[in-house]
Amino acid sequence: ERVTVILPDMAAGCSMADMADLDQVEDCWEQLSEVIDTEDLMPVTYVNSAASLKAFCGRRGGIVCTSSNARSVLEWAFARRRRVLFFPDQHLGRNTALDMGIRLDAMPVWNPHADWLGGNTPEAIRQSRVILWQGHCSVHQVFRPEHVQRFRQQYPGIKILVHPECMMEVVAQADVKGSTAAIIKAVEQAPPGTRWAIGTELHLVNRLKQEHPEQEIHFLSPVVCMCATMYRIDLAHLCWALENLAAGTPVGVIRVDDQTAHYALEALQRMLEVK
Ligand code: SF4
Incomplete structure (x- = not known):
C-alpha cells in the first residue's frame, strides 16, 4: 500500500x-x-x-x-x-x-x-x-575523547552516555552507548541524582534535561554542531504543510x-x- x-x-x-x-x-x-x-x-x-x-x-x-x-x-x-x-x-x-x-x-x-x-x-x-x-x-563527529576525560575529571562518578554514530574512541570510553531510544530509556530508568554527560543531538539532550530535572544532565561537548539540514523542519514549515494538507493542496509531497x-x-x- x-x-x-x-x-x-x-x-x-x-x-x-x-x-x-x-x-x-x-x-x-x-x-x-x-x-x-x-x-x-x-x-x-x-x-x-x-x-x-x-x-x-x-x-x-x-x-x-x-x-x-x-x-x-x-x-x-x-x-x-x-x-x-x-x-x-x-x-x-x-x-x-x-x-x-x-x-x-x-x-x-x-x-x-x-x-x-x-x-x-x-x-x-x-x-x-x-x-x-x-x-x-557532523553532529556526532564533534564529540572527542578529551571531552569524556574532561567530564570525568570535573565530575567524578559522572556517567558518559553516547550514540554509536560517535567515533569509536569516544564510544570506547563511554559507560553506556546506544541508539536514541536506548539513550532515552537509560535516563528514564536512572535513579534521581544521576549525573550524565550525553553525546548526541543537542535538542534531545535539552529535552531530557527538561523532562528529568531530578537528574543532572550535561551536553558532552563544549562545541555545538547543529544539524542544519534536519532543523529546516520547524514549526512554521510544519504548520504550512498541515494547512495546505487540510486545504486539499498538499505541498512537499515526496514521489518515489x-x-x-x-x-x-x-x-x-x-x-x-x-x-
Ligand atoms: S539528520 Fe543530522 S543529526 Fe541526524 S544523522 Fe543526519 S546529519 Fe546527523
Missing part, C-alpha cells in the same frame, strides 16, 4: 545521507566485483539514506538498519554472506562490528572520492569483513518511482523481520 509522505521543507535532509549517492555506491560495487565475489557481499544501509540506496540493497538481497537494530542486522547479514558493505555511516558500522568481535584491520574504509578501491589495496579488501563507507554525522519503492520496501521488510 502506498502512503503519502510530506516533507515540510524540501531543502531538509541529512548531510550524512548525502555522503553516499547511488552512482558512487554502484561504482564501489563494480570495483569490488573485480577483487572479491560480490555474491558473498551483503549491502547494508543505515536508515538515514536515500530511497535509491535502500533499493540498491533490496535488489541485491541486502537490508536496512537503524541504530537500535544494527547488531541484529549485521548478525543476519553474516549468517548469509561473508562480508558486509556498510553505508553511509562508518561509525555505526565500525562500533557495531567491533562489539561483535570483528577486528579493526578487517574493516577498511571506502573513500568514494579515491581513484581506485576507495583508497584500499586489493589485499585489504580481500581480508575485509566489513567495508565501511567514509560517511559520518515504483521500482525504487518496490526494492526499497524489500530491504526494509527484511529489516522488520530481523528479531
Whole structure:
C-alpha cells in the first residue's frame, strides 16, 4: 500500500545521507566485483539514506538498519554472506562490528572520492569483513575523547552516555552507548541524582534535561554542531504543510518511482523481520 509522505521543507535532509549517492555506491560495487565475489557481499544501509540506496540493497538481497537494530542486522547479514558493505555511516558500522568481535584491520574504509578501491589495496579488501563507507554525522563527529576525560575529571562518578554514530574512541570510553531510544530509556530508568554527560543531538539532550530535572544532565561537548539540514523542519514549515494538507493542496509531497519503492520496501521488510 502506498502512503503519502510530506516533507515540510524540501531543502531538509541529512548531510550524512548525502555522503553516499547511488552512482558512487554502484561504482564501489563494480570495483569490488573485480577483487572479491560480490555474491558473498551483503549491502547494508543505515536508515538515514536515500530511497535509491535502500533499493540498491533490496535488489541485491541486502537490508536496512537503524541504530537500535544494527547488531541484529549485521548478525543476519553474516549468517548469509561473508562480508558486509556498510553505508553511509562508518561509525555505526565500525562500533557495531567491533562489539561483535570483528577486528579493526578487517574493516577498511571506502573513500568514494579515491581513484581506485576507495583508497584500499586489493589485499585489504580481500581480508575485509566489513567495508565501511567514509560517511559520518557532523553532529556526532564533534564529540572527542578529551571531552569524556574532561567530564570525568570535573565530575567524578559522572556517567558518559553516547550514540554509536560517535567515533569509536569516544564510544570506547563511554559507560553506556546506544541508539536514541536506548539513550532515552537509560535516563528514564536512572535513579534521581544521576549525573550524565550525553553525546548526541543537542535538542534531545535539552529535552531530557527538561523532562528529568531530578537528574543532572550535561551536553558532552563544549562545541555545538547543529544539524542544519534536519532543523529546516520547524514549526512554521510544519504548520504550512498541515494547512495546505487540510486545504486539499498538499505541498512537499515526496514521489518515489515504483521500482525504487518496490526494492526499497524489500530491504526494509527484511529489516522488520530481523528479531
Ligand atoms: S543529526 Fe543530522 S546529519 Fe546527523 S544523522 Fe541526524 S539528520 Fe543526519
